[in-house]
Amino acid sequence: MRIFLTHILPEHLVAEYHLSFAACNFSRNLMSGGGFDKVYSIMPLFVCGEMKTFKEPDNELVYSSLRRKGKVAAKLAIFVEQVSVFLRIGWHDTLWLYNIGILNVLLVLLLMLFKPKVRIYAIELDFTPPTRGFCVMSFYLYLLNHIDGVIKLADSPLFTNKNSVCLAGVTPNRRDKVPLIKKPTMEFLLSGVLQPDISSLPLILDAFAKVRDCRLHITGTCDSKQLREYADKYPNIIYHGVLSFDAYLHLLHSVTFQLSLRNPNWSDNQCNFPSKIIEALLHNRIIISTIHYPQIEGIRYIETVRSEDGFEKALRQIKSMREEELMKYANQSELVQQKFNPNVWNNWMTRIENRLEEK
Template sequence: MIRDNQKSQRIFWSCILPEPLIAKYGLSFAACNFSFNLMSGGGFDKVYSSLPVYVGGEMDSDAFADERFELVYDKLRKRGGVFQKLAVLKEQWMIFRKIPRGAFVWLYNLNILNALLFVLLKVFRPSVQLNIIVLDFTPVKKGWGANSVFLRLINMAHGRICLASSPLFKSQNSVVLPGVVPQSKEEIPVISNPKASFLLSGVLLKEISQIELVLKVFAKLPQCELHITGTKGDEILLEHYAAIYNNIHWHGQLPFANYLELMHSVTFQLSTRDINYPENECNFPSKIIEALLHNRAIVSTIHYPQLNGLNYFEVPSDEEGLINRIQEICELSKSDMYTYVNQGARVREIFNTEIWNRQMAKLEANK
């Protein structure tokens, strides 16, 4: 038992695979990194993992050998098609049977992969305390779609940790924590000589990265280097800009070690979300916490109150305004720039796993 002062098990459900298999099976790097960061603090007695509906066929044996979690993967997935959808339901039943009475359960988001599990525990094992870590949620403006149902379940949970503040979520027994950093003593390089080098990484969809805007802006800023890595982007467009403009570099999707090496070579991490998209109302970009931990400066199109106490650049989302603001940033003196870089130690203080474990325990203890 990890938590000697607790008799009840604390159980975590997430959607993870060992690091070398994340890309192979199309899982979210951000989701896996967040989960492993949180797990590194030793706050859970047991961790279960389920996989997205689109994952099927034979599963690599290494996926079941990771001592950090138990992967629940039903043989129905191997048959493909509708059987993969049935497997998702069966897997939730299998996990339900594994969870002991009186356990504290924490779910990574509330979605199709765990909603049945939530209901089964709520109805048939009421002694189990259900809590949600709300990382991503897209509001539904009208109607009764699946997300409306998921929102009702989120607000029926005993407690919630949200990455962003939203009136959609029940405020009682809820707390906002935008991210978690791993329990590690790894040496992270500091920035001693800031330069006009920028990184855009992660999901490169329009609503997440405004990729076309960023490309247009840096095409007019030849003095600034732009590096791009990630998934779900228009690769033809990215290759086109990289071929024409010497300051724009498209790296494709990189293994995590190579991604960190690239991050450590730049000064600025871009977070260029479109505030007008509902996808960005109820979440927080994990790349921001990650880059701050790694001593990079943040350039964000959205103001985040949960970053109070940390320094970052807020920039507009229109082309002309963004060009002008980046030019201003690059013209700052070194002394001014040093207030925006090398904040990793402060990030460890306020977003470490001990903070998360204490908050979880506090929410669990509330009646």
């Protein structure tokens, strides 16, 4: 039996329990291909209190009663939940993990010690590299490189597991038709995590303050005083706050460009792939990125340098581009679907599992 251990809730509960929409969408997209016989979910550390009841046949939530006894007890609950999953895994099952970390490390160790015939694989989406000496992240990295196989979203030199493949993301197996870009407009979107090293928010704000015939839409959680000042001062900078997923998609379909201006020198950004890129490409938007990504070779996107002057120059160049030139970067949904649909993932999971059998 192939088991998937992840951390999701039904769509209507994701915002209520402050889970990551991107993380839940990834797991749900992967599950839509029917590649798992059983899916278990363990909640992140911060989820505690009563859990609303729900029926979701594709996902069994493992939720300890300790979570209802306060935040301290909730931290212990994750270990009780991992023991519970351990007891449900058969001696010859195959386990796929959503990342390796605090929510499954005890389970991995228990399986290695007491059920050594269980094969353990990981889908490593976003790893935080260790910064000094031996620490818990070093231990997670050691496990990642010594389990039976890995699908990684980035090809960092830190990842040395030889039974591995790099895939940028996964698209849903079934999806509604998404609107095509018929005529590009100078409407840009910055969404998601708005930390400076991830979003480059300060330099983006400065650039749009100077190029005022380009309109910037921003959505996500942010306590930046600078953002609110710029949104008040410049009519072409609009902060929408945190949106529901439906409202976010409506906004996404109203813009032409999705910004992904990550710091290419920050080690964290070398160990993951932005889910927003796959999502925006799937919705036919044009990507502007500061990082070159070999894992999406064959897909067209606009590359720029990460500096205020460099990005301002890129904005002005985009404004001056002919429409037919810009349209070469738009409407790539079908290509992205071909490269990253769940069937592609299922095939790679099978190949990785079979490689171990061939040894």
